[in-house]
Amino acid sequence: MFNLHKTPRLFAGTWCGILLASIPLVGAAEQAGHYGYGESATDEQIAAWDIDIRPDGMGLPEGSGTVDEGMSVYEAQCASCHGAFGEGMERYPKLAGGDDSLAEDRPEKTVGSYWPYASTLWDYIHRTMPFFAPQSLSDDQVYALTAYVLNLNYIVDGDFVANRETLPKVVMPNQDGFTWEDPRPVVSNERCMKDCKDEVNVADSAAGKDLTPSTTGPLDEGIME
Amino acid sequence: MPHCVSADCPERASKEEETNMFGKLRQLHRDLTKIALAESDRLPAAERRRFLRSGLFTAGGAMVGGALAGVAPKALAATQYPPGIPPWTRSLGPGVVTDPYGLPSPFEKEVIRRNVPWLTADKISSISFTPLQHLKGIITPNGLFFERHHAGRPEIDPQQHRLMIHGLVERPIILSMEDLQRFPSVSQINFIECPANGGMEWRGAQLNSLQFLHGMVSCAEWTGVRLSTLLQEVGIKTEGKWLLAEGADGAAMTRSIPLEKALDDVIVAYAQNGEALRREQGYPVRLVVPGWEGNTHVKWLRRLEVGDKPWMQREETSKYTDLMPDGTAHGFTWVMDAKSVITSPCPEMPLQDKGIHQIEGLAWSGRGKVKTVDVSVDGGRNWQQAQLREPVMSKSLTRFALEWKWEGNPALLQSRVIDETGYVQPTLAQLRQVRGSNSIYHKNSIQTWQVNADGSVVNVQLA
Numbered sequence: 001m002f003n004l005h006k007t008p009r010l011f012a013g014t015w016c017g018i019l020l021a022s023i024p025l026v027g028a029a030e031q032a033g034h035y036g037y038g039e040s041a042t043d044e045q046i047a048a049w050d051i052d053i054r055p056d057g058m059g060l061p062e063g064s065g066t067v068d069e070g071m072s073v074y075e076a077q078c079a080s081c082h083g084a085f086g087e088g089m090e091r092y093p094k095l096a097g098g099d100d101s102l103a104e105d106r107p108e109k110t111v112g113s114y115w116p117y118a119s120t121l122w123d124y125i126h127r128t129m130p131f132f133a134p135q136s137l138s139d140d141q142v143y144a145l146t147a148y149v150l151n152l153n154y155i156v157d158g159d160f161v162a163n164r165e166t167l168p169k170v171v172m173p174n175q176d177g178f179t180w181e182d183p184r185p186v187v188s189n190e191r192c193m194k195d196c197k198d199e200v201n202v203a204d205s206a207a208g209k210d211l212t213p214s215t216t217g218p219l220d221e222g223i224m225e
Numbered sequence: 226m227p228h229c230v231s232a233d234c235p236e237r238a239s240k241e242e243e244t245n246m247f248g249k250l251r252q253l254h255r256d257l258t259k260i261a262l263a264e265s266d267r268l269p270a271a272e273r274r275r276f277l278r279s280g281l282f283t284a285g286g287a288m289v290g291g292a293l294a295g296v297a298p299k300a301l302a303a304t305q306y307p308p309g310i311p312p313w314t315r316s317l318g319p320g321v322v323t324d325p326y327g328l329p330s331p332f333e334k335e336v337i338r339r340n341v342p343w344l345t346a347d348k349i350s351s352i353s354f355t356p357l358q359h360l361k362g363i364i365t366p367n368g369l370f371f372e373r374h375h376a377g378r379p380e381i382d383p384q385q386h387r388l389m390i391h392g393l394v395e396r397p398i399i400l401s402m403e404d405l406q407r408f409p410s411v412s413q414i415n416f417i418e419c420p421a422n423g424g425m426e427w428r429g430a431q432l433n434s435l436q437f438l439h440g441m442v443s444c445a446e447w448t449g450v451r452l453s454t455l456l457q458e459v460g461i462k463t464e465g466k467w468l469l470a471e472g473a474d475g476a477a478m479t480r481s482i483p484l485e486k487a488l489d490d491v492i493v494a495y496a497q498n499g500e501a502l503r504r505e506q507g508y509p510v511r512l513v514v515p516g517w518e519g520n521t522h523v524k525w526l527r528r529l530e531v532g533d534k535p536w537m538q539r540e541e542t543s544k545y546t547d548l549m550p551d552g553t554a555h556g557f558t559w560v561m562d563a564k565s566v567i568t569s570p571c572p573e574m575p576l577q578d579k580g581i582h583q584i585e586g587l588a589w590s591g592r593g594k595v596k597t598v599d600v601s602v603d604g605g606r607n608w609q610q611a612q613l614r615e616p617v618m619s620k621s622l623t624r625f626a627l628e629w630k631w632e633g634n635p636a637l638l639q640s641r642v643i644d645e646t647g648y649v650q651p652t653l654a655q656l657r658q659v660r661g662s663n664s665i666y667h668k669n670s671i672q673t674w675q676v677n678a679d680g681s682v683v684n685v686q687l688a
Contacts, residue, residue: 033396033458037404041389041397049389049528052469052479052536081346091346103552107663109543114554117537124539127477131350134376134475178546178556180535185562187659189641189649189671193599193608200604200637202675203688206433206572213342215358215434215573216335220342 053123057168060122063139064163067156070148073141077130086110086152096152102177112153116178118170122146122162143167329368333359338369341437344425349377350476352419354440357566357587358573363622364414365443367498372505373419373441376475379525383501383509386473388493392531395460402495402509408450408458411492413515414621416589418442418561420518420545420666427662430686435571438672438684442564442589444622445506447513449494452487456531465531469538470512473527480521481535482514486559490515490620493526516591516620517559518666520545550661561591563650564669565598565625565642576680579633584611585626590644594618597643598625604637604673604687605652611640636676637685653686 053059075084083089086096098108107113111121126142128134137145147162156162156170206212213220305311329336338353345351353372355365365371372378383402391397422441425431432438456468461484468487472478482491492513495502502508507524514521520540535541535557547555565588570576584602588595594617599608611627625640642650653670675685 033398033460035408035458037407037458038398038400041391041399045399046389046391046397050391050530051477052471052530052538054532054534055537056534102548102554103550107548107552109548111543115543117542120537120539120542123536124543127479128376128475131376134477177552178542178554180556182558182560183555184558184560185648187651187656189651189655191597191599191641191643191649195606196608197606200606201688202604202637202673202685204430204686205675206430206684209431209433211343211431212433212437213339215339215356215436219337219339 051123051127053119053126055117055119055168057119057164060119060164060167061139062164063143064161065140065142065144065147066161067144067147067151067158069140070144070146070151073137073145074148077137078145081131086149095149099173102174110153111149112155112173114174114177116172116175118146118150118155118167118172121149122167125149336369338372338440339436341425341432350375352421352441354436355443356436356573357440357442357568358435358571360568363444363587363616363624364498365445367445367500367503367506370417370443370445370497370503370506371419371441373519374474374476374505375478378504379474380504381473381509381525386509386527388510388526388529390455390459390529390531392469392529393462393465393533394456394531395462396458398459400455405450405493405495405510408454410448411451412446412448412496413490413492414444414446414618415513415515416442416444416561416620416622417513417519417522418564418589418591420520420558420561423668423670424665426684426686427657427664427668430684433572433684435566435568435573439566441519442587442622444589445497446499447492447494448496448499449492449510449513452491452493452512452529453489455493455529456484456488459531461531464533467532467535469528469530469532469536470521470523470526471528471530472507472523473525478520478523478540479536479538480523480540481538482521482559483535484531486514486517514559516561516593518545518561521559545666547660547664547666549664555664558667561589562667562669563590563592563595563642563644563648564588565595565640565650566672567600567638567640567674570638570676570680570682571674572682572684575682576631576676578680579631582629582631583626584629584638584640585624586611586640588613588623588625588640588642589621590642590646590648591620592648593620593645595623595625595642596645596647598623599641599643600625600627600629601639601641602629602636605639605641605671608641631676633678633680635678637687638674638676638682639671641671654688 081089081092082095086094088094094108095111098110098113101108101113122142125145143162146167147156147160150156150170151158151160336356336359338355340351340353355369355371386402388400388405419441423438426438466484468482468484470480470482493510494513495510497503497506502511507526510526511524512522512526541556547558549555565586567584567586569585576582584600588598595613598611598613600611601608609627611625614624614626617623651670656670673685673687675683
């Protein structure tokens with residue numbers, strides 16, 4: 001199998017070379033691909049599905065929303081899981097707080113303390129929220145909720161109006177808190193084989209901690225689909 | 226197999242227990258008759274009547290009983306083991322297509338994915354774990370492949386499903402599943418591991434189970450179209466540097482992937498171990514991004530967009546970034562570092578007898594092939610090189626084994642993998658020293674199993 005998969009790859013690579021070489025001659029960007037399968041995507045089709053938003057604002061639609069408008073949407077749609085002040089209910093995510101906690105023993109990663117870009121908030125609310133009815137909010141409601149959650153985190157004032165111009169300008173507190181180059185391997189071991197250490201001490205054991213669900217019998221909750 | 230530790234072993238049953246055995250067997254027979262009757266419910270009516278008339282189900286009951294976990298096998302030896310002739314040798318079983326889609330034996334009913342209820346707010350956005358302790362070889366059966374859903378498992382009609390490829394391309398297209406399967410296909414065996422595998426153990430030993438500690442890794446043969454084939458078909462514009470993959474589920478899960486990787490070994494996969502993807506694995510189509518963290522292998526794939534910058538989506542900023550002790554975080558840490566774990570013995574598979582055992586386990590690396598696995602039985606003081614079981618493939622699970630004579634003494638078992646880049650799997654102490662205890666993801670440190678004198682096995686962490 002591992003030899004097999006190289007065949008189409010080589011083939012595709014060769015073909016790609018031919019295509020690249022032929023572009024200047026043909027000069028036809030609209031030309032069908034080599035296989036020509038499927039249908040061309042129309043602008044309307046692309047617009048309906050292309051919902052991603054980038055930090056520079058690319059993808060943000062028309063519309064706007066205020067902090068106050070966001071509060072009423074939030075109370076109706078969000079507070080039951082995320083808490084009235086974004087504090088998070090049960091194990092649902094906390095949205096606000098945790099300022100300057102990232103280096104502490106128990107960091108709180110929230111929109112305000114951790115998220116590097118405001119655009120992500122609009123994007124994520126729009127594509128997934130509310131949890132039980134994803135993609136049911138209007139663009140204006142998403143703008144309003146974004147403004148409200150930013151305000152919960154004291155990142156924007158109460159009179160902030162979120163729209164495609166204002167949102168990309170919002171600077172998140174932790175924007176510079178990330179490195180986007182993988183530094184690994186930051187940790188590696190040595191291959192020692194004999195007398196590698198003087199003593200071996202067990203520091204912690206899972207024995208006696210009542211945290212492990214049953215690994216035999218039916219599922220712990222007695223639910224088997 | 227049953228847990229059988231010291232006094233619980235049937236061989237060591239007391240006299241009193243043996244005298245009770247006959248009563249137990251009768252009870253067992255009644256229970257098994259019930260099971261046989263229930264099983265016969267699945268037969269077509271005519272076949273069921275014949276089955277019940279034949280009385281074979283009573284013999285079948287005894288047959289079922291012998292292999293049932295926890296029942297003293299030696300007590301039943303008279304009817305099943307040599308010189309006895311077992312009932313299944315003297316009877317007929319159900320015919321072909323009794324199960325048009327075959328199912329595991331009922332005796333394997335405990336070999337299932339399991340979840341940790343306290344881990345997530347609900348089961349819609351949650352995870353289940355593969356029972357690594359029960360698996361053989363390197364391929365994870367499709368029904369046991371670990372699950373990670375962010376908005377539950379969608380039910381997608383493949384006829385209605387479309388994959389859109391657009392953005393900085395010459396020819397944006399929409400493909401049906403039929404279209405997709407006309408392209409040249411490739412198959413390759415790759416593991417998928419959630420980068421949070423083992424992430425509950427950064428601060429200390431919590432869970433006493435191989436399944437829950439390491440079961441967010443699985444491995445399958447994936448078949449589909451190489452992503453490079455599709456990208457060549459649409460023609461990437463010169464500014465194109467990144468790819469966004471998006472799912473069709475209620476989370477519309479997204480990840481940004483650099484084109485360099487997208488054009489390397491990524492597959493748009495529609496099949497898993499020879500059959501269509503399971504719904505839990507992204508039916509009808511998903512991304513397979515060999516060696517990279519599981520979250521990038523976007524399931525229920527509906528859209529691929531080429532762009533000139535990453536999109537900084539929630540799953541690559543708020544989540545799947547590694548918080549360091551100084552409060553900064555590392556993002557775009559896609560590759561799964563080399564890791565290994567001993568799968569037998571383990572907390573679920575304790576040692577039952579002194580004598581010769583095969584210490585077995587699994588090793589893998591997101592950077593290529595496993596080169597070497599060493600095993601220690603004294604907590605890492607001394608190591609022996611284990612044997613790698615063929616096949617050894619890049620970005621795939623690899624099985625290793627080492628023969629070990631257990632004298633009944635306490636031991637501390639560890640495995641340590643070295644991949645083909647020369648990277649040596651670190652200890653937990655080494656990992657913590659650099660990464661602290663709050664990075665959640667990419668905990669690939671050496672696992673220590675403490676073997677007690679009674680053969681039981683416990684998850685421990687060394688200083």
